[in-house]
Amino acid sequence: MSEWDELFRENILDHYRNPRNRGVLEHPDLTYEDANPLCGDRIRMDFKISDGRIEEVRFSGHGCSISQASASMLCEEIEGKPLDEVKKLSREDVLEMLGIELGPVRLKCALLALKTLKAGVYGLPQWPGEEDA
Amino acid sequence: MVPAPGSAPAPAPARTFDARAVRAQFPILREPREQPLFYLDSAATSQKPDAVLQAMDRYYSTCNANIHRGVYAIAEQATAAYEDARRRVAAFVGAGSPREIIFTRNSTEAINLVAYAWARSTLRAGDAIVLTEMEHHSNLVPWHMLAEEWNARGTAIELRFIPITPQGELDLSVLPALLADGRVKLVSVVHVSNVLGTINPVVEIARQAHAAGARVLIDASQSVPHLPIEVRELGADFVAFTGHKMLGPTGIGVLWARREILEAMPPFMGGGEMIREVKLSGSKWNELPWKFEAGTMPIAEAIGLGAAVDYLTALGMDAVFAHDRELTAYALPRLAAIPGVRLMGPALERRAGVVAFTLEGVHPHDVATVLDRDGVAVRAGHHCAMPLHEKLGVPASARASFHCYSVPEDVDALVRGLHRTRHVFGS
Structure with missing residues (x-):
């Protein structure tokens, strides 16, 4: 196996196979769902928010390993964090979590979860990094 | 043959x-x-292949000029090369005349040409169009747009679909029923599925469609590049295909249609070259095929397609x-x-x-x-x-x-x- 294969297995497949925070919340304070029309990847996020913190977050949806793994990683990262901090998460942060290089098309898969998160907590339905486009 | x-x-x-x-x-x-x-x-x-790239390069480096206009030497060379490409494409698909070869941007534009120029001037409220569940979006969306537009103004038309079997073939047993009420004016089907590779029996579909009084459009995007095709033997009225899938460049496609149908159709887009005479009060259309080629066409791309057709013919x-x-x-x-x-x-x-x-x-x-x-x-x-x-x-x-x-x-x-x-x- 190449280094890329190993990284892919360790970083992506672990979360894809054993997703953290997968599911839905019964009475969420916030829910947002988004999809990537190019490939049909779909992610919904439910949030419980109290005292300006993300008390609980769950994601659901379907798609390729990269879209689902990045949702899992992101949920793990933000649970319990103050909204102010969550709002600062950038595409670079997500790519660092994933830890493998991706072409521009797969970048959309990787960033769908962050786009869903930002639209949910921030009301910004845009691709991260394309806010000015 | x-x-x-x-x-x-x-x-x-x-x-x-x-x-x-x-x-x-x-x-x-x-x-x-x-x-x-x-x-x-x-x-x-x-x-x-080299032959296509070189043909386009040769045009740009030796006779780059606009076509059908200039009276100087390189403009005449450019015009000759462009029209020669049309003749080669016509011969390649067995068209009755080069006038039946309309250059478009791609198959999608060719199908839209039929949807706008033919269907919108021919269909009446209550008519139906038969498509299949196997179509590429390019042979679905133009008809969705037509149906939505017509339904919104109260002249509804109906879209009907030939279903596919789990093996990925058209279930033609339902075609007679789809055609039975005589309201179908167009049957538009893909010749070879871009997903499954299925070669559809378009000759039989065209026969049944014509017997029911419908015109036939064949999306040949995946067949003209790969199969020997004689458009007149397919039994179709319209055939759409695209250059970039047949070793040619992007930006050039073809609509073939029988000459009498093209003659009776109004133009698609208005602009230069597609007119014979323009007065401030109105215009007279040019003759075929230029009636459908408004504005400066992709000249190098047409020449490249001509070279691609030569290459495929040699193979x-x-x-x-x-x-x-x-x-x-x-x-x-x-x-x-x-x-x-x-x-x-x-x-x-x-x-x-x-x-x-x-x-x-x-x-x-x-x-x-x-x-x-x-x-x-x-x-x-x-x-x-x-x-x-x-x-x-x-x-x-x-x-x-x-x-x-x-x-x-x-x-x-x-x-x-x-x-x-x-x-x-x-x-």
């Missing part, structure tokens, strides 16, 4: 060619690369078809032998050089991403045929497709890559 492959497969080829010698004429396959390229996405776009389309078939026959059992691979589409005898598949437990995008690490280029997704995938119950698929330069080593690399994908995913 090769029979039109409407339903029967092509006969044994009179000629064959050496795909390795062919590859040497394609710069992208010939030039050394950092990583070898196993190009298996010819159904999306084909690679281009022989019967030999191209046989080559694709041979590779498909090589690929199908090797892919089927990989645990977890599910092949889509019909048996080899009814299939062109396209193999779509899924790998159990791995999303097609992930398959394509791992394959790309080894330089294997396949398409993954819904291939602009979302209704087809929905009908077959798979959200997306991976697809390998061939052309004259494809070799068994490409298939071997794909098979190796799929084993590796299974290994990476631990399935």
